[in-house]
Amino acid sequence: MADVKIGAYICKGCGLGERLDTQALATIATREGKAAFAKEHDVLCSQSGVDMIRKDIDAGEVDRIVLAACSRRAKTDAFGFDTVAVSRCNLREGVIWTQPDTEEARELTQEMAEDYVRMSCAEVKQMIPPHPNELAERNRHVLVVGGGISGLTAAVEASRAGYPVTLVEKSGALGGWAAQLWRRVPTRAPYADPQDTGVAELVAEVEADPGITVYLNSTVTRTSGAPGRFAVDITAESGGTATENFGAIVQATGFTPYDANRLPEFGFGKSPDVVDQLGLEALARAADGGAIKRPSDGKEVRSVLFIQCAGQRSTAKGHLPYCSGHCCNTSIKQAMYFKDSNPDIDTTVLYTDLRTPGKGEDLYRSGQRKGVIFTKGVAQEVKPGGRGLQVRFKDLILDQEVEVDADLVVLATGMVPNSGVDIEAALKKEAAGAEGGADGEAAADADAAPVQEVSILNLDYRQGPDLPKLMHGFQDSHFICFPYETRRTGIYTTGPVRRPMDIAQALEDATGAALKAIQALENAALGRAAHPRSGDLSYPSFHRDGCTQCKRCTVECPFGAIDEDEQRYPMFNEARCRRCGTCMGACPVRVIYFDNYSIDTVGQQIKAVDMPEESQEKPRILVLACENDAYPALDMAAMNRIGYSAYARVIPVRCLGSVNSIWVTDALNGGYDGVMLMGCQKGDNYQCHFVKGSELAHYRMSKVYDTLEQLQLEKDRVETHEVAITDIQRAPQLIEAMAETVKRVGLSPFKF
Amino acid sequence: MSDLNTAMVEKYRNSFLKEVEANVEEGEWVKMCMQCGVCSGSCPLGPYWEHPPQEIFMMIRAGERDEVLKSTSMWMCTSCYNCIVRCPRELPITHIMHGLAHYAERLGIAPRQNPTRKFALMFWDNLSKTGRVNEPVLGVGLYFMNGIKEGIRTALRMAPVGLGMLRTKRFNPFAFLFHRGCKGKKDIHKIIRKARELELAKAAKFGG
Known part of the structure; x- marks a missing residue:
């Protein structure tokens, strides 16, 4: 590291000049931090300040810079130097905004600032300036797996944006389930009547588009590579295999309707007059706008009853625990098939909670206007009898058991995602098998969802052939915080394989996924990271x-x-x-290690802190804070002038999962009195941007307690917390609490 | 299947809903109820209703004709309009309740001893006679609604109030004998007769 040229720039704006002895900081940067020079500036983020830095960089004076000013989250536009290694020394939010502006506090505030300057110099010394990624490749080709309405939309959207698309469909025709519908839920005002599905137009657009290549009767038999350079084998049913390269992949494999045969109480399979929603669509298509006839004897249907939530939103064994989201609107639409052809047909929708997302409320109102009867009740049994079928249900408003006749019963069953092999279940089974326990197998059977076990992508990845599932077999990373982002970079799921959704949502979703795929392949072409460290050039x-x-x-x-x-x-x-x-x-x-983030970039910061002798009675608390949630929470606390102990030294980490236990043991050995880890919420409702980081950190820290015992240190000295970005009050309180703990258990015996 | 059950099955058709739509004031709104229960929760007399409005609407759809029309529920409505103001579906609930009560009365199956019903009838008879309410007759008549003994007791208790009103010219005792009524008395009678004719013609379709 002979050619390390560190330049330190110290800002005097935003009150830093008045509150801190910046000259002393400059001396520390050059003497202790080994910076070639340290320059002070009145307002570093101003044009003249930025020009000053830019001039030094262009002249080759520096290849690493320390910006002792505000938080790394502030002024990112002004301080966007992407050819040198940068360490942002957080003197504003980290020091002067969290410490009181009093004469007594001045000494501790200055000490805090000096430590942060030492830390930044130590960090930047260990960083390697960014350099282009030679492995990066540009491939503008997008693969779409699945030719349903989501896949078709993704293909069309990507193609319209100028990216060539290959679409692979397992069956012999495009359009998926939507092509089997008679009409769809309306998308146009006044949202009152069923409307044409629009599938034929979409299929025609795909077929006419020279930018879209379609493989029918084909599946993906092997996927290897990475974003920007996926190599995919597409195998036709007849046997031929083509290998193509892609930049990114959109998986739109949709859903399979829940098997209504699993609902014997509702007479499915026993009477042909009990159908599921797709069954009714087939009847409506056969009727072609005329009277819908019941399957058993071809008689015109005079009364029809829709049972909502059939086999879903239920904890019963073999049922789907979730709401499929589209079925209420679908049933209202289907009831209109009858009412529109003959208003005298009795149509009853039996529901427990009518959920009409999107513009469904207007459709619901229109259904009521047309005379569809909505009854709040729970269906108990459907059996042949009377003039056709007898439905027994409990009316929840009038609290009574009721039996009615119906010519036709329609079951609103749910969506089961086509998400391929459950790689986590496979791992669990493997682990259970290794332990030789029969319990594991039984447990796996009990919550086995009715999913197919044929791989979709056949990923040539160590971790398994398909994407990990988030919940109930749906493939996603987080439905709310990072939709589309699966846990396999460059592969985006869309449509009902991601979460249950209707056509309108699938269209929007597919457009989003197409744009995500384009973003991913363009990032890959530049060697940059995808969400959430989008733009980061370093890699491990x-x-x-x-x-x-x-x-x-x-x-x-x-x-x-x-x-x-x-x-x-x-x-x-x-x-x-x-x-x-x-x-x-x-x-x-x-x-x-990463070029800009390694054991040493953090480890040397920990060591750079000036450790006061025991007699001075100034403890030191190390805070390793997740840069996504905990660090911004502390920044925001500072903006609100919510202070915390001047003995704390905060280091942002990419994720709590990146915290190596050596940092904690080194800190304790080095005389720190307390160590705090702040990460995101873990568990089933995790908020960790990297899914498992926080959880892994908690697990690893449980092992650190052994080390504490060996060092004969109190367990209280190391704490791991789940901090949300909104914990603006709580995060500083946690630091204060640690300061109290240190006061209680006394200073660390490891000070020199 | 029991007789009752057979009746239930038949009643769970839409026929009563259609009857209500055809005969009850604002009855065509009943099908638009979405069973949220805000009306029942908003009613200041809610706890005293046999069936709160939400339930009444459901019963109409379920075809529970007798239970609805013979109920005292809609006679409990004091026209405070809380339900109308709060209904997210903008149903004119107060009007529907009065419409149902009136329809039941027309059919002759309204609960006979209900005090609200008694008062409504007295008010109507008083008003429709001359086109203008005869206040002394209505007020004193109300005292005697539940018998002579109670009437005398109430009248004595209210005497000071009456005298006070007399002094401040808020009460004209001669109206007991010489009530003037309104100018177009005969026209009003004509209008009422015609309205009743129309109503009865409609009701005849469904029978009492």
């Missing part, structure tokens, strides 16, 4: 010599970015990586 590497092939990194990577090579060393597919650093936190021999 490792020192081969030290690696013990323990495989912890390959197993714990939430995004399946790491495979193993022939010699069983980890193989980082940098384009699949989201740059969370979970592998770095996992590595027991600490050989994994």
Whole structure:
């Protein structure tokens, strides 16, 4: 590291000049931080300040800079220097805005600022200036798997944006389930009547588009590579296989209707006059606008009853626990098939909660106007009898058991996602099998959802052939915070395979997924990370010599970015990586590093803090805060002038999952009195941007307690917290609480 | 299947709903109720109703004709209009309740001893006679609604109030004998007769 040229720039704006002795900070940067020079400026983010820095960079004076000014989350436009390594030394939010502006507090505030300058210099010294990724490739070709309405829309949208598309469909025709509908729920004002599905037009557009290649009767038999360079085998039913390269993949494999045969209480399969919603669509298509006839004897239907939530929103065994979202609107639409042809037909919708998303409320009102009867009740049994079928149900408003006759009963069953192999269940089973326990198998059977076990993408990834599932078999990372983002970079799910949805939502969803796919392949072309560290050029590497092939990194990577090579060393597919650093936190021999983020960039910051002697009675608390939630929460606390202990030293980390336990043990050995980890919410309702980071950190820290015991330190000195971005009051309180704890248990005996 | 059950099955058709739509004031709104229950929750007399409005609407759709029309529920309505103001579907609930009460009365199956009904009838008879309410007759008549003994007791209790009103010219005792009524008395009678004719013709379609 002979050519390390550090330039420190110290801002005097925003009150920094008045509150801090910036000259002393400059001296520390050059003397202790080994900066080549330290320049002060009145307003560093102003044009003249930025020009000053830019001039030094262009003249080759510096290749690493320390910007001692505001938080890394502020003024990102002004301080966007992408050719040098940058460390943002947070003196504004981190120091002067969290400490009281009093004469007594001045000494501790200055100490805090000096430590942050030392830390930034130490960090930047360990960083490697960014350089272009030579592995990056541009491939503008998008693969869409699935030719239903979601897949067709994604293909059309990507093609319209100028990206060539290949569409693979398993069956012999495009259009999916939507093509089997007679009419669809309306999308145009006044949202009162069923309208044409529009599938034929969409299929025609796809077929006429020279930018879209369609493979019918074909499946994806192998997917390897990474964003920007996926290699995919497309195999036709007849046997031929074509291999094509793609930049990104959209998986729109849709759903399978829930098997109504699993609902014997509703007479499905026993009477032909009990149909599911798709069954009714077939009857309506056969009627072609005329009177709908019942299947058993061809008699015109005079009364029809719709049973909502059939086999769904139920905890009963074999039922779907979730709401499929479209069925209420669909039943209202289908009731209109009858009412529009003959208003005298009795149509009853039996519901427990009518849920009409989108413009469905207008459709509901229109249905009521047309005379569809809505009855709040729970269906109990459907059996042949009377003039056709007898339905027994409990009326929930009038609290009574009722039996009615109907010519036709329609079951509103749910959607089961076509999400391929459950790779996590497979792993669980493997683990249970390894332990030889019969319990594991029984448990796996009990919650087995009715899913097909044929892989869709046949990923050539170490972590399994399909995308991980989030809930009930749906493939997503987080329905609300990061929709579309699966845990396999560059592969986006859309439509009902992602979450239950109707046509209108699927169209919107597919458009979003197409744009995400384009974004991913363009990012990959530039060697940049995808969400959430979008634009990050660094990627993980490792020192081969030290690696013990323990495989912890390959197993714990939430995004399946790491495979193993022939010699069983980890193989980082940098384009699949989201740059969370979970592998770095996992590595027991600490050989994994990023150019701009490594064991040393943080480790040296920890060591750079000036540790006061015990007699001075100034404790030090290390806070490792997740840059996505906890760090912004602390920044916002500072903006609201909510202070915290001047003994705290906060270091942002990419994810709590990247925290290597060596940092904690080093800190404790180095004399820190307390260590706090602040990450995101973990568990089923996780908010971690990298899915498992926070959870892994909590697990790893439970092991740190052994170390504490060895060092004969109190357990209270290390705490792990779940902090949300909204915890503006709570996050500083947690630091204060730790300061109290340190006061209570006393200073660390490891000070020199 | 029991007789009752057979009747239930028949009644769960839309026929009563159609009857209400055809005969009850604002009855065509009943089908638009979405069973949220805000009306029942908003009614200041809610706890005293046999069936709150939400339930009445459901019963109409379920064809529970007798239970609805013979109920005292809609006679409980004091026209405070809370329900109309709050109904998210903008149903004119107050009007429907009065419409149902009136329809039941027309059919002769309204609960006979209901005090609200008694008062409504007295008011109507008083008003329709001359086109203008005879206040002393209506007020004193109300005292005697439940018998002579109670009437005398109430009249004595209210005497000071009456005297006070007399002093401040808010009460004209001669109206007991010489009530003037309105100018177009005969025309009003004509209008009422015609309206009744129309109503009865409609009601005859469904029978009492």
